[in-house]
Amino acid sequence: MATHAHAPTTSPPADPTRTAPPRRGFDSLDVETRIDALPVEGRLPSWLSGSLLRTGPAKWEVGAQQMRHWFDGLAMLHRFAFADGAVSYANRFMHTRAWRAAAESGQIEYSEFATDPCRSLFQRVTAMFSPKISDNANVNLVKLGDRFVAMTETPIPVQFDARTLQTAGVAYDVPGMLTTAHPHMDRASKGMLNYAAKLGPRNSYRFFLVHPDSSSPRTIASKPVREPAYMHSFGLTERWLVLVEFPYVVNPLALALSGRPYIENYRWRPERGTRIHLFDRSSGEAVGPFQTDACFGFHHVNAFEAGDEVSIDLCTYPDPQIVQDLYLESLREGKPIAPATLERFRVNPASRAVARERLVEEPIELPRINYGRCNERRYRYAWGVGSASGWLDRIVKADLERGDSAVWMQEGCYPGEPVFVAAPGAQREDEGVLLSVVLDAGEGSSSLLVLDAATLSEIARAAVPHHIPFGFHGQFARE
Numbered sequence: 286m287a288t289h290a291h292a293p294t295t296s297p298p299a300d301p302t303r304t305a306p307p308r309r310g311f312d313s314l315d316v317e318t319r320i321d322a323l324p325v326e327g328r329l330p331s332w333l334s335g336s337l338l339r340t341g342p343a344k345w346e347v348g349a350q351q352m353r354h355w356f357d358g359l360a361m362l363h364r365f366a367f368a369d370g371a372v373s374y375a376n377r378f379m380h381t382r383a384w385r386a387a388a389e390s391g392q393i394e395y396s397e398f399a400t401d402p403c404r405s406l407f408q409r410v411t412a413m414f415s416p417k418i419s420d421n422a423n424v425n426l427v428k429l430g431d432r433f434v435a436m437t438e439t440p441i442p443v444q445f446d447a448r449t450l451q452t453a454g455v456a457y458d459v460p461g462m463l464t465t466a467h468p469h470m471d472r473a474s475k476g477m478l479n480y481a482a483k484l485g486p487r488n489s490y491r492f493f494l495v496h497p498d499s500s501s502p503r504t505i506a507s508k509p510v511r512e513p514a515y516m517h518s519f520g521l522t523e524r525w526l527v528l529v530e531f532p533y534v535v536n537p538l539a540l541a542l543s544g545r546p547y548i549e550n551y552r553w554r555p556e557r558g559t560r561i562h563l564f565d566r567s568s569g570e571a572v573g574p575f576q577t578d579a580c581f582g583f584h585h586v587n588a589f590e591a592g593d594e595v596s597i598d599l600c601t602y603p604d605p606q607i608v609q610d611l612y613l614e615s616l617r618e619g620k621p622i623a624p625a626t627l628e629r630f631r632v633n634p635a636s637r638a639v640a641r642e643r644l645v646e647e648p649i650e651l652p653r654i655n656y657g658r659c660n661e662r663r664y665r666y667a668w669g670v671g672s673a674s675g676w677l678d679r680i681v682k683a684d685l686e687r688g689d690s691a692v693w694m695q696e697g698c699y700p701g702e703p704v705f706v707a708a709p710g711a712q713r714e715d716e717g718v719l720l721s722v723v724l725d726a727g728e729g730s731s732s733l734l735v736l737d738a739a740t741l742s743e744i745a746r747a748a749v750p751h752h753i754p755f756g757f758h759g760q761f762a763r764e
């Protein structure tokens with residue numbers, strides 16, 4: 286849209302097609318770079334010391350072939366390292382086996398979320414005996430003890446060197462075929478809790494704990510299941526592991542034999558409703574399921590116990606249409622995506638009742654909280670990205686006590702997940718900064734935005750010389 290010399294004094298009516306997904310964020314990035322000091326506007330907090338590490342898809346074309354979905358792009362790591370009021374930047378492709386095979390053959394060699402290179406029956410049968418499970422760890426990363434681990438939803442967590450961004454190998458075993466890239470930290474052991482689905486003649490949901498210096502997880506809870514649901518994350522309270530089983534389910538035989546890409550084997554069965562399972566963290570005992578109406582979601586925000594109830598906060602959608610919305614063809618055509626609702630599910634295990642309430646009006650996705658202080662506990666604030674234009678175009682701070690929200694936005698700018706970093710000695714839950722990679726669609730390049738987490742006012746911005754493709758998750762690591 287052309288800019289006008291005389292801006293109107295009132296906001297123009299929202300036009301959902303006007304700024305819907307800016308294509309630039311879905312362009313592959315081939316440049317790998319290291320920059321000692323990015324140009325900074327404003328002043329970085331002098332206390333901000335450590336690295337924002339992020340993973341995300343960065344290459345959707347391999348030779349003449351094309352990945353089909355946002356989630357399929359080959360993983361790239363990004364690091365913004367802060368010290369003494371300055372920030373450096375580096376990025377590097379993960380040299381996973383999926384990346385290496387693509388680089389060597391010039392073709393997509395591994396199956397991704399919605400892309401499956403196995404075309405012929407012969408190739409499929411061969412793959413069954415020698416499965417080429419992708420290790421394309423483009424979803425999230427965690428620090429486990431001294432190790433940095435990037436992950437996707439296949440059982441191959443990939444260790445990397447946070448300083449050089451070099452890929453190092455498989456971090457630990459996963460007791461199943463499917464898992465999440467959203468583990469939780471176990472406060473007591475400093476280990477990591479995650480979910481896995483074991484598939485075979487008998488299928489089960491499992492939770493496992495990996496100790497900080499171990500590669501062999503311990504399964505701490507499990508439950509048989511006939512048709513596992515697609516679950517991207519789970520919840521944790523002081524007592525419970527929380528599995529919210531959306532009715533988007535798969536017949537494991539179809540996964541092995543259908544010839545369809547992974548996610549296209551899942552079926553929407555709203556008549557099943559949404560089933561909430563609680564697993565006791567110390568005994569492994571499972572209670573539930575507790576049933577409510579059908580919905581879909583990727584992200585748990587937080588969960589906690591309050592009196593007789595367990596509160597479980599989620600970003601929800603009425604159905605899995607969002608999975609379709611995120612196919613590249615649709616995004617690159619500028620079609621809008623479904624907005625997510627921040628909802629609280631209050632489960633009473635004794636009465637089996639499940640109550641649901643919307644917490645704020647503003648849509649919110651890629652949610653973050655003050656994790657160190659509030660995870661498993663009652664909390665007040667969540668931050669995320671919201672959408673009014675049909676794509677993620679604003680940073681939202683949700684006040685769950687007051688039920689309202691504040692917004693940061695700028696015309697033509699598209700922020701990613703806002704990562705909360707607490708200020709040293711912080712008293713308040715929202716005392717700190719948010720770090721978010723923002724694409725300026727007009728400039729065609731990205732910058733790192735630093736906001737005051739309490740007020741959403743801008744503190745500083747550091748410009749990267751190129752665009753950073755839209756990604757998912759990252760973590761701040763103090764060094």
Ligand SMILES: [Fe+2]
Pocket residue numbers: 424467517583584757758
């Ligand atoms: Fe996620």
